[in-house]
Amino acid sequence: MxxxxxxxxxxxxxxxxxxxxxxxxxxxxxxxxxxxxxxxxxxxxxxxxxxxxxxxxxxxxxxxxxxxxxxxxxxxxxxxxxxxxxxxxAVIEPLPAALGKKELNVGLPTLLDHAVVLNRHPSRRAIFKLSAAAMAGFRQTLNARSFTEVQTPKLVGSATEGGANVFSLDYFGRPAWLAQSPQFYKQIMVGVFERVYEVGPVFRAETHNTSRHINEYVSLDVEFGFIENHWTVMALVRDLLDGIFAEITSRCEHEIELLNVTVPNVPAEIPAIHFREALELITAETGESIIGETDLSPQNERWLGEWALREHSSDFLFVVGYPMSKRPFYTHPDPENPTWSNSFDLLFRGTELITGGQRRHKYADYLSALETAGLPTEPFAEYLEAFKYGMPPHGGFAIGLERLIKQLCQLPNVKQATLFPRDMQRLTP
Amino acid sequence: MxxxxxxxxxxxxxxxxxxxxxxxxxxxxxxxxxxxxxxxxxxxxxxxxxxxxxxxxxxxxxxxxxxxxxxxxxxxxxxxxxxxxxxxxAVIEPLPAALGKKELNVGLPTLLDHAVVLNRHPSRRAIFKLSAAAMAGFRQTLNARSFTEVQTPKLVGSATEGGANVFSLDYFGRPAWLAQSPQFYKQIMVGVFERVYEVGPVFRAETHNTSRHINEYVSLDVEFGFIENHWTVMALVRDLLDGIFAEITSRCEHEIELLNVTVPNVPAEIPAIHFREALELITAETGESIIGETDLSPQNERWLGEWALREHSSDFLFVVGYPMSKRPFYTHPDPENPTWSNSFDLLFRGTELITGGQRRHKYADYLSALETAGLPTEPFAEYLEAFKYGMPPHGGFAIGLERLIKQLCQLPNVKQATLFPRDMQRLTP
Missing domain, CATH: 2.40.50.140 (Nucleic acid-binding proteins)
Known part of the structure; x- marks a missing residue:
């Protein structure tokens, strides 16, 4: 038969x-x-x-x-x-919730406790189909632009990028750490392939307990050489988002309808505002004085998201030029005014989705940046080796996959965009 | 300009x-x-x-x-x-080895110590271009067969699959482990999508120090439902290898030539030998009596690889039906003779490249398998939940990416097929 x-x-x-x-x-x-x-x-x-x-x-x-x-x-x-x-x-026990109803009517704790079986619900399956399409769109767009996919180690020998937020473990009798991003490796790989990307897990030992943080997530990382400055990077971000949403639209017609998702239109040019001007704008329009702040609060980001939608009809907004004091040491300063950086965040519907920018590329600049940051050079020896041997002007960015899907589907919590989320309380299922 | x-x-x-x-x-x-x-x-x-x-x-x-x-x-x-x-x-220091020569004439320690810059050599770049093509061929072949890509957690709450070989760490004051494979999660995901795959890192705290082991590697994992038995799985392995090598051939003409790689022809049907017959054959032909052994040594595998090439003109050989006693508890026994399993290894040029098979799918069978193995059920509670709620007959396999590239390029050591390998002594670069 x-x-x-x-x-x-x-x-x-x-x-x-x-x-x-x-x-x-x-x-x-x-x-x-x-x-x-x-x-x-x-x-x-x-x-x-x-x-x-x-x-x-x-x-x-x-x-x-x-x-x-x-x-x-x-x-x-x-x-x-x-x-x-x-x-x-046969089924052995009654289901923890009905999977045949249109809505999966359970609270977040039940959903996460029984994710093994509740992820079978059509609304859950649809979310993870969107994730798969997003990864495919990411890779296709970059492959078409001669990027090479790499896989870099997640077990690392020094807690370099930001000591407090890394998980440590015993590695055959000596300390190792879980990579909190492939930042150093993807920069090193610009020296090898000029244009690289990676899709892989990153680990953050952050004690945040919010609707937009998890302690292990999937990072879509990009890094490439011979850029003019961060604006070259932002142009790629724009095209890449367009490619991701195009793939989602073409693959996931059924899921988009089921979840009632509005796939955003990516403007030919995403509006951008300098960090300094963003502070001025928010202060002038809301009456809340934030001049002199060095970062944007989630509320500020939400306000800017609404502003971008109202003024530019855009779900996306670049905030550029964050203060150097709040950016990591490898960030390239603005040559015109080194208080500010050649970096950006991309807000998607009022939430930070992407962080990126131009990186330093000269060996001497790294030495002085580490000194300024009060950091020793020794733990960075292998990373710095790349800059001894010719690194082009380069930059890149990272997209949090789960946060992308959360914002796309307007989910209340990023954990709903994760198959089996990890937070401070949760290591299972 | x-x-x-x-x-x-x-x-x-x-x-x-x-x-x-x-x-x-x-x-x-x-x-x-x-x-x-x-x-x-x-x-x-x-x-x-x-x-x-x-x-x-x-x-x-x-x-x-x-x-x-x-x-x-x-x-x-x-x-x-x-x-x-x-x-x-400008370049700051003399290079650790000349990158412009056709061969990169350095020993393995120098290569690994200076991988940051020596991976720029054309022969190194070519190897990692083959890796990228292999991943692309893997995904394309499976996407075309309605498989869904998943990303499962690498931080896990119980050291279930094989306690001795996992790395442990402190996770906000309690123990966590690094996933040594996505085995349990990919099986769970068969319940969600029927057909799934994952490309991601796996971590093995093995104290092996051989030319074919590393402690972190990239695993290409597949799992799917409604199989007849392990032969259904092996048929997919065959088509998938064909897809991978086709993608390598079409993408990497230059690299294949540079590395002098012979891309194998994947036979329409890969020859297969039962484990029991393999023991008999090796014993009869070599005079070394291995009847009663429960595993094949690397020498046995090499001999079988040569035999497959000689007798079947095949670079590939399936060894099927390994003893249940040497396979993990989730392995499905051979219904005809439960001493043997519905599992297989694939040898590629005489080295084990792929392990796979049919898994158990009935809840009661898991309970008795755990009892037989002397394992408690409690650490497996979430995994077992999947089997309470309807799991189809299913199976799958995993391919070690670095080992695939090692065998394809006939590299002496798997570390040469890894950008930044991790072994017992090495956590950097």
Missing amino acids: NTIKTTEINTHAGQQVCIQGWVHTTRKMGGIAFLILRDGYGTAQAIFEGDGSSLPAPESIVRLTGRIQPNEQAPGGYELVEPTVELLN | NTIKTTEINTHAGQQVCIQGWVHTTRKMGGIAFLILRDGYGTAQAIFEGDGSSLPAPESIVRLTGRIQPNEQAPGGYELVEPTVELLN
């Missing part, structure tokens, strides 16, 4: 076939019962005589054998009739 | 252009000097009057401005003439 995918039933009208998958829902109506079968491709309806009381419970694994028949009222226009049911694997 | 890529000079004959990149080599010949410039796309030759003594040292970052002229003797048929040189970033 021909076993077909649920999505193929429309091409097998009149034929006897098998379909197999999870019992998604069952319901009775008058003297007949409906079973929606879910497989890795989609769903299909089967119709049974009787009240359906003998049908397997939701999530049971079944193989259905029957005839495909057109029916205008069936989802997709076809259904399986006169089916026989073979139960391949 | 128009700045172009080195690979574009053949379309700009007669024009004044800029090219920029690293000084790859300089050499003099009679009254003229040649400079090979390297950028992220390729190389181009520039020609200078004089002895070249004023040209910047190798690896300097330069911008060259000049006219493109056809020259049959130039690499690629074109060269830059009457150039002016702008030095963008």
